[in-house]
Amino acid sequence: MTDSSVPATALEVRLASRPAGWPTTDNFEIAEAPVPEPGPGQILVRNKAMSVDPYMRGRMSAAKSYVAPFEIGKPLDGGAVGEVVSSNSDDFSTGQQVLHALGWREYAAVDASQATTVADDLPSSAFLGVLGMPGMTAYVGLMDKARFQQGDTVFVSGAAGAVGSLVGQLAKLNGAERVIGSAGSAEKVRLLTERFGFDAAFNYKDAPVGEQLREAAPNGIDVYFDNVGGDHLEAAIGTMNDFGRIAACGAISQYNATEAQPGPRNMFQFVTKRLSMQGFIVNDNGHLKREFFEHVAPLVREGRLIHEETFVDGLRNAPEAFLGVLRGDNTGKMIVNV
Amino acid sequence: MTDSSVPATALEVRLASRPAGWPTTDNFEIAEAPVPEPGPGQILVRNKAMSVDPYMRGRMSAAKSYVAPFEIGKPLDGGAVGEVVSSNSDDFSTGQQVLHALGWREYAAVDASQATTVADDLPSSAFLGVLGMPGMTAYVGLMDKARFQQGDTVFVSGAAGAVGSLVGQLAKLNGAERVIGSAGSAEKVRLLTERFGFDAAFNYKDAPVGEQLREAAPNGIDVYFDNVGGDHLEAAIGTMNDFGRIAACGAISQYNATEAQPGPRNMFQFVTKRLSMQGFIVNDNGHLKREFFEHVAPLVREGRLIHEETFVDGLRNAPEAFLGVLRGDNTGKMIVNV
Incomplete structure (x- = not known):
């Protein structure tokens, strides 16, 4: 019909x-x-x-x-x-x-x-969005790939985007010690702290990312959710605490580059600080779909997750x-x- | 007394x-x-x-x-x-x-x-050596950090060293499809294939590592055991198959550098190929000591592991x-x- x-x-x-x-x-x-x-x-x-x-x-x-x-x-x-x-x-x-x-x-x-x-x-x-690919990406990256634990300090780049804004909120709702976000405008930085509940945020265009991150995370970070790559990744590696974990989700800083960009110059810290990094694509993680939905849908219905x-x-x-x-x-x- | x-x-x-x-x-x-x-x-x-x-x-x-x-x-x-x-x-x-x-x-x-x-x-x-820190480092990095599986193609840098030569042999003894090593002299390269049983080996001083690795691993690599860092790490990332795993053990190329060396320019492949990298220090892994000894000591007694x-x-x-x-x-x- x-x-x-x-x-x-x-x-x-x-x-x-x-x-x-x-x-x-x-x-x-x-x-x-x-x-x-x-x-x-x-x-x-x-x-x-x-x-x-x-x-x-x-x-x-x-x-x-x-x-x-x-x-x-x-x-x-x-x-x-x-x-x-x-x-x-x-x-x-x-x-x-x-x-x-x-x-x-x-x-x-x-x-x-x-x-x-x-x-x-x-x-x-x-x-x-929140119950679709971006929400699932945020959930899988934070919980499974970065093995988030209560008490972690979490840094998210591209934090005002569809995925990033959910990562920060999910971390806070699950007991993060501190959540820090980076974004590319003063307006977005304001939104991160005032609307999405991040503890600290900075505009990566204002000053070197490493400097701003160290200031925002005086006790270091335990988890980095990477949407940006490039200088953000190097800054995160440099600020990581021992046994820190990186979920590599995207690298928007690289997508339109026509030649290879410089890589992080501090990769040896993976050894000295026993860091781990896991790249992922949400489509590989269908086995987590039910868990994701059961975790996130109630938060959306109760209005506890701003999307x-x-x-x-x-x-x-x-x-x-x-x-x-x-x-x-x-x-x-x-x-x-x- | x-x-x-x-x-x-x-x-x-x-x-x-x-x-x-x-x-x-x-x-x-x-x-x-x-x-x-x-x-x-x-x-x-x-x-x-x-x-x-x-x-x-x-x-x-x-x-x-x-x-x-x-x-x-x-x-x-x-x-x-x-x-x-x-x-x-x-x-x-x-x-x-x-x-x-x-x-x-x-x-x-x-x-x-x-x-x-x-x-x-x-x-x-x-x-x-083989039953001490270097042996334990090889075992922990390959088996636990890089999650070696039968059928993997494995690349080891610094492969003629105390750790590297054991990594390659342990991989072969446990069913690796192919084991490739890099070293810094023609004599060591010869030893890798003739004495330690590597399937292929190259001298990293002869030509760019990426070129030589691609030639030695036409079907890509699944595991990289990194003792060297720098250009070796970039080459390994570029040659990795989907879901490849890196154990970051050392970065001898960086130890005596007085300024930061260029980092891998292809970190975005962590996402597209869902790579993982785990830095480690053997001392953190005391819980694997018994398993290591039970696995490796018989191989030493039987003369199956050349050290x-x-x-x-x-x-x-x-x-x-x-x-x-x-x-x-x-x-x-x-x-x-x-």
């Missing part, structure tokens, strides 16, 4: 060309395409909200990485929430809200196995919204209302 | 001054000092063999680290094996062979709690022997016959 209001054609955003360095809107093409017919076992979803995330920059390059690159001339993809408007699957019926991976388009034909219904007592955008969202309206503005994430324009999760 | 042949005075090696950069024999003083009287609960040991190790370079500097610095004007210390010549402890009697931590002197008054008797069916030097030793005779030559270790003159474990 198909919703009679489904049009014949709809918009999608395609990769027009691969960027060298910083991408621009010229790397994207907004195209009108036939709305797909859902095949056997598929559902047709009218997207309401979609996610734009820093990791998508990597997929714009041709290099093989942990997610397949976007293809030139094809629509991009990524997390989205929408309404089922037609179903060839016994598991879904029209009108249901589903989370799936075919964003960057107004209508998507999705394999039923790739869609999940989302609870309707929570805003659908939450499933792209900022920055909304941009209209699929046509999705490329600009994505570029904004790379520049750091957003606070919390950037969502495009399709 | 004291052995009547104990002299009134004996030699010890003291720290004369702290080096800046490479140490020289001028940083050491050979002194004649009264042989100590063992106090209550102590034993007097006539040292027969002592260990000189790269980590001692760190202790020559004043900087606080994981082991206390040597003190100027005082004798150095370190692993040694000797014969009990006088005992004020019920646990030891004269004539026993013991392992203890007061090397760099001919006679040592050792607390009974700090001495261990060693099996007399194995050469006493083995307890400074090279380079012997230098005479305590007066200990400083030069130590400098030789830093330069890489030794193959396998460097032992000073006191």
Whole structure:
């Protein structure tokens, strides 16, 4: 049964060309395409909200990485929430809200196995943020990869972003001694301490990261959640206490660099201080999904976990919204209302 | 009861001054000092063999680290094996062979709690090498920190040294797919493949480490045991397979550097390849001592683990022997016959 209001054609955003360095809107093409017919076992979803995330920059390059690159001339993809408007699957019926991976388009034909219904007592955008990939990333990185323990002092870089703001709050809610964040504007730094409850925060553009971190963490740090790489990573290694742990989640400082950036010059401290570092990608950690949801959903329902969202309206503005994430324009999760 | 042949005075090696950069024999003083009287609960040991190790370079500097610095004007210390010549402890009697931590002197008054008797069916030097700290370091780093698994391809830097040569052999004996080592001379490279059973080896002075490693490991590496740091670490990160693991044991390339060396420029691969790195110091791992001994002692008794030793005779030559270790003159474990 198909919703009679489904049009014949709809918009999608395609990769027009691969960027060298910083991408621009010229790397994207907004195209009108036939709305797909859902095949056997598929559902047709009218997207309401979609996610734009820093990791998508990597997929714009041709290099093989942990997610397949976007293809030139094809629509991009990524997390989205929408309404089922037609179903060839016994598991879904029209009108249901589903989370799936075919964003960057107004209508998507999705394999039923790739869609999940989302609870309707929570805003659908939450499933792209605090209860979606960014929330899961924060939880897995802090709890599993950095093996957070009560009493730890935690440093988070890119702390005003979708992931970082949740890492800091989860640490505080679980008994961190002190939580420190870095961000790239005075406004974000203010938000970190006043709204997200960080104990200290600094603007990494104001002075060398190492200096500011040592001042903010006079007793050193036990956990570093790395979203930035580069000088932040070197500063964190230098400030770590013995047996400190690093969760390596991203390196936004490197994504648009056209040549290799200097690496941390203090790697020998891994030995002297017995540090550990674990790189991770959230998709590998499906076995923690239930634990994550059971831990975080109640905090969201009770209003104890603040999740900022920055909304941009209209699929046509999705490329600009994505570029904004790379520049750091957003606070919390950037969502495009399709 | 004291052995009547104990002299009134004996030699010890003291720290004369702290080096800046490479140490020289001028940083050491050979002194004649009264042989100590063992106090209550102590034993007097006539040292027969002592260990000189790269980590001692760190202790020559004043900087606080994981082991206390040597003190100027005082004798150095370190692993040694000797014969009990006088005992004020019920646990030891004269004539026993013991392992203890007061090397760099001919006679040592050792607390009974700090001495261990060693099996007399194995050469006493083995307890400074394959069954001592270097062996334990190799075992702990490979098995526990790098979580070695059958079928792994393993790369070891500084592979002809006391620790490295054991890492490679333990990996092979436990089912490594391929073991690759780097060393600093053609002679050592030859030893690695011909004597220690490495599958491939290269001289890091011949060409960039990254190039040589990629050639030696066409299918990438799963484990890197790092004794060297610097360009070796960057090359290993670049060659790692997904979910690769690094045990950070040392960074001999950095010990005598007077300024910070460039760091690995490819740290972002920790995320994309989900790498992990664990720094460690063997002394933290006493809980693995029994497991280590049960695993390694039979291999030594059966002659299945080749442990090279380079012997230098005479305590007066200990400083030069130590400098030789830093330069890489030794193959396998460097032992000073006191």
